[in-house]
Amino acid sequence: MLIKHADDDQFVLNMSALHNFTKLRRVLPQSLTRLKALHEDRPKFHKEMTAQASSIRIKKRKKIAEKRRQTAEAKRKEAELAAAAAAEAEEALRRAEEGEDDSEEDEQEPNEHQNELQAILESDNDVPESEAEDEIEESNVATSRCGRKRRRC
Structure with missing residues (x-):
């Protein structure tokens, strides 16, 4: 197995990964098998x-x-x-x-927020009161006092 460091040209040969590690160690000179520190201090x-x-x-x-x-x-x-x-x-x-009659506002472009608010108010008025109350009761039944849903067994 051969590892090359990116910052220098030093190569490390991992001889323990080879099958004949002990024989290689005996054959190679000590200068090749001795560990060298990359940094002295x-x-x-x-x-x-x-x-x-x-x-x-x-x-x-x-x-x-x-x-x-x-x-x-x-x-x-x-x-x-x-x-x-x-x-x-x-x-x-x-x-x-x-x-109030504001002639100045009639001359200006219609405000997007006013249109959205009117649409919300109109949609709220379309729902009969009894249906709205039923929805509130159903949501209250589904949640406990702390606001979490109850588990059904």
């Missing part, structure tokens, strides 16, 4: 590698934290826009209920 090498790994880990953490901050900021802005749209739709609905 192993503790120093390990400290350098741990410092390098630590710095890489810190850089990755900073990068992830920055990405997390950007995502949170984007979600916050999106929530603010949704809240503003909801407030606008609520105000338009209030005006419509009061019967």
Whole structure:
């Protein structure tokens, strides 16, 4: 079995994987069978590698934290826009209920949120009250006090 290191031209021959390991060991010169250290000062090498790994880990953490901050900021802005749209739709609905005539809004394009809200309100009005109460009772029966579904045996 032959292993080649990517960073240098040193080859390692795993003789214990071969059938005639002891015979090979006797035949080959000691310079080929003796182990050679890749790094003379192993503790120093390990400290350098741990410092390098630590710095890489810190850089990755900073990068992830920055990405997390950007995502949170984007979600916050999106929530603010949704809240503003909801407030606008609520105000338009209030005006419509009061019967106010806004000629300015007639000139503008219809608001998507107002259309969605109207569709929801109309769909809620289509369901008879008795059916809605039956659905609520069925959902209450299916769940226990803590809100989890009961097991049926």
